[in-house]
Amino acid sequence: MAGIYIHIPFCKQACYYCDFHFSTNLSKKDEMVNAICKEIELQKAYLNEPLNSIYFGGGTPSLLSQKQLVKILQTVHDNFTVNPNAEITLEANPDDLHTESLAYFKAESVNRLSIGIQSFHDAHLKYMNRSHNAEEAATAVKKARNAGFEKLTIDLIFALPDSNHQLLKSDLEKALQLETEHISAYCLTIEPQTVFGKWKRNGKLTESDEEFAAEQFEILMNTLTKAGYEQYEISNFAKDQNYAVHNTAYWKQIPYLGVGPSAHSFNTVSRQFNISHNHKYLKALQEGSLIYEKEILSxxxxxxxxxxxxxxxxxxxxxxxxxxxxxxxxxxxxxxxxxxxxxxxxxxxxxxxxxxxxxxxxxxxxxxxxxxxxxxx
Known part of the structure; x- marks a missing residue:
């Protein structure tokens, strides 16, 4: 079984740690959705297996309207065979999860939400320039559960500058209270091209040292394991074998197609890397062509x-x-x-x-x- 990754390259604002490809100019959303659908059509021969997973990543896929989401999913179904029980994941910011959006995500067969919480501390959220606060983070998970979503995962970040072990333990305690089936936790990495990277160069930010990060990771592993989570991948923890189907396929070298600017694809023989430039991506697809780099794997x-x-x-x-x-x-x-x-x-x-x-x-x-x-x- 194969998978498809759909990169939605838009965010309301830039998180200071993020080096993924995105734009805060939302005016081209409809054009981008049309281009992504065109790429799906052009790439329909890339995979010769049914899809076992569809993953909306970004950026912020929860910015998609119902019409935009429907158009993309319909195009996937028109061009690929999709397993009736396929995992369909959508990454979402807590502040985007309201009654209306949750209703149409659910109506359009999204069956798994990946909620980008990152921290339950308002000071940390503000420091990272997240668009939600701690209360919205917890409320979003509860709203999603009330809307009928049985598969939820939340993201957390550890080893933040000026953090301490008690703050991490508090984050984990609040995460466990939400009883999600899956938790992903990532050590903060300062990338050069991010705001944090600029702050580091200017001496405004001091990155956590390796010893502190290792201690935080040990606290994370011990706490979640004791709580009944299985660390099935370095950064991913699941209860009752609720492993992420799409991400597990990556780690097991199962083929996948990536569409959208900056998306990667893998078919066991080669890798492809779409151009990380919205305007050039749109222009190419409007002309019926693709711009990507291809690497044949030795x-x-x-x-x-x-x-x-x-x-x-x-x-x-x-x-x-x-x-x-x-x-x-x-x-x-x-x-x-x-x-x-x-x-x-x-x-x-x-x-x-x-x-x-x-x-x-x-x-x-x-x-x-x-x-x-x-x-x-």
């Missing part, structure tokens, strides 16, 4: 991507998969490295499968890098 790229993504999950790196696909035996080729990581308590080996320990999750990217392979003939 064998070692495929193996390394599998190492990177699978190790982030609770299912781990399954050696037999690469043996079957490419006759590559990581456990043999990286025997000494694997042995050292087991000795250091970073990795567990269960038969032909490698998994990160709790300690290893703190160093996931470094571990993956140590296991990466060189070019294979």
């Amino acid at each position: 064998i070692n790229q495929k193996i390394n991507e599998c190492i990177m993504t699978s190790l982030r999950t609770m299912w781990g790196y399954q050696n037999q998969k690469m043996l079957t696909a490419y006759n590559f035996d990581l456990l043999k080729e990286k025997r000494d490295t694997v042995k050292k990581m087991i000795q250091y308590g970073l990795v567990l080996q269960d038969g032909e499968t490698l998994k990160l320990t709790t300690k290893g999750r703190l160093q996931a990217d470094w571990i993956a890098g140590e296991l990466f392979v060189e070019e294979i003939e």
Whole structure:
């Protein structure tokens, strides 16, 4: 089963930490929706499997009107076979979740909401330039539940500048009170092109050090695990196996099509990267063409991507998969490295499968890098 990602490149205002592609000029929303629908039509041959997930990301997809949402979903159904039980996720800001919007999201078959809360502290929300406050965050989740949404996930950010462990614990306590099936929690990364990046260069912001971030991550893991959540991916926690279907497909190298400016696509053979420029994207689609970069993946790229993504999950790196696909035996080729990581308590080996320990999750990217392979003939 494949998936489709739809990038809605609009936000009411810019969050100071965000480096995703978006515009705060909402005047081109209708044109963008038409262009996205055109791209879906042009890309209908990209996937040859039914869709098991449709994911509206951004930007802020909750800014879509009912008419715009209907148009995109209808175009998807007209050009792809969609599993009747497909997961249809829409990212939403809390201040966009009101009675009317929740009603039409539900009416148009959106069955999972990803609510960008980030923090339950007004001072933090203001510091990040979020468009909602703490009360709206909690209320939005309750409204969504009352509207009949059975699958909800919330986003949180930790290791914020000038934060402390008590504030994080308070955030987690409030998150747990909402009883959502899924929580995604991300360590703040200061990207150069963001407002936070500018503040850092000017000495206005001091990024949290690695030790503090690691301590926060340990608090996060321990708290959510004790509360019954399963850490099925480094940043994602779920109760009762409510794993995100769409995101899990990414980590398992399942094909997906990305539409909209800046969206990425993957079909196991290559990756495509749409242009990150609204005007150029619109112009190209109005002319019936696409602008994207394409990368044909080498064998070692495929193996390394599998190492990177699978190790982030609770299912781990399954050696037999690469043996079957490419006759590559990581456990043999990286025997000494694997042995050292087991000795250091970073990795567990269960038969032909490698998994990160709790300690290893703190160093996931470094571990993956140590296991990466060189070019294979």
